[in-house]
Amino acid sequence: MSAKLPVFVDADSLNAVIGDPDVQIVAVDSPRDYAQVHIPGALQIAMTDFTTSAPPVAGLLPDTERLAEAFSDAGLRNDAHIVAYDRAGDSQAARLLYTLDVMGHSAISLLDGGLAAWHQAGLALENGPPQHGASSFKVERQADGIADREWIRAHLNDDDVAFLDVRSAPEYVGTDVRSARGGHIPGAINLDWNLLKGDDGRLRPRSELLKIVADHDIESERDIVNYCQSHMRSSYTYLVLKHLGFDKVRGYPGAWSDWGNATDTPVSDTRDAS
The missing domain is CATH 3.40.250.10 (Rhodanese-like domain)
Known part of the structure; x- marks a missing residue:
């Protein structure tokens, strides 16, 4: 893996590595909102894909099998540096990155300021439905x-x-x-x-x-x-x-x-x- 990114990355620095095969950008977003606008080439995953609940308790970790399936369905790769963003103040993207980290994938970054920061930097955006590539993401719980x-x-x-x-x-x-x-x-x-x-x-x-x-x-x-x-x-x-x-x-x-x-x-x- 050649990409070396800090835990918090700004929009211009992320834009500089778009197209790097070692970097995957993922939007923590609903399919509908993602389709309206997203960072070019970004994958898509929803909060409900990587969290679970047992009402009244929310925000629980699913089991490792479900997480492996969710990350694979989203097209995430173990050999990539994963950069997450959202449009909700960074907390949803942060939750995805926490989950990846405690499932053994520490090559992670957060787009500081999320989609708003990208837009404010005047960088390119695109629309269209999620395009998920096939992958086989492996997880290992880090207690x-x-x-x-x-x-x-x-x-x-x-x-x-x-x-x-x-x-x-x-x-x-x-x-x-x-x-x-x-x-x-x-x-x-x-x-x-x-x-x-x-x-x-x-x-x-x-x-x-x-x-x-x-x-x-x-x-x-x-x-x-x-x-x-x-x-x-x-x-x-x-x-x-x-x-x-x-x-x-x-x-x-x-x-x-x-x-x-x-x-x-x-x-x-x-x-x-x-």
Whole structure:
């Protein structure tokens, strides 16, 4: 594989490698929206292809067989560097890239700012239905990138583990309730994922990111578990921490929709805190 792209790639840099056989661009989009406009040559995959749910829990990881089938159906290749984008603020593309990473495919990049950034750069777009090539994508689950409810319960008092809640402050304190219970995992650090982006919706410079992370006492020596409501926003922060060189990073598929809807999980609710 000759392509060497950073975790976050800008539109001009991606445009420079269009046509490189080692690079696959994939739109996380519905077939209808993709058909209206997409980056030339991009493949297409929908969120429902690589996530599953068990209501009221959303954003779960499907089993490896289903993921292998979904990635193969989309035409993704194990020998390619996969660059994902969306039109929904980067969280859907980030979730695809998180899933690829924890299924053993680490050659991944996010188009910073998504389709809007591409359009703003004045680059070519095309329309037409998805054209999926045949492939046989192999997956291998990487357990060190995944936290589930039982793993979290077992590590609540582990000083080597930190929980990073990237939801809004109202969600974190429990005034914005989106599951059976509001609040957060005990001891979790709150860092709204939007703080990692500038006014243009794109990733802040590295120096600013490092300061934000340090100001929130997020330490690379600890195992950082990212979560939000259904592990879309927190897939973005997972990629940001990878971009900053953090080696021990996990995502929590299901996230608060799993934890907050369970009846036996401890919850911290700070609505009445002074």
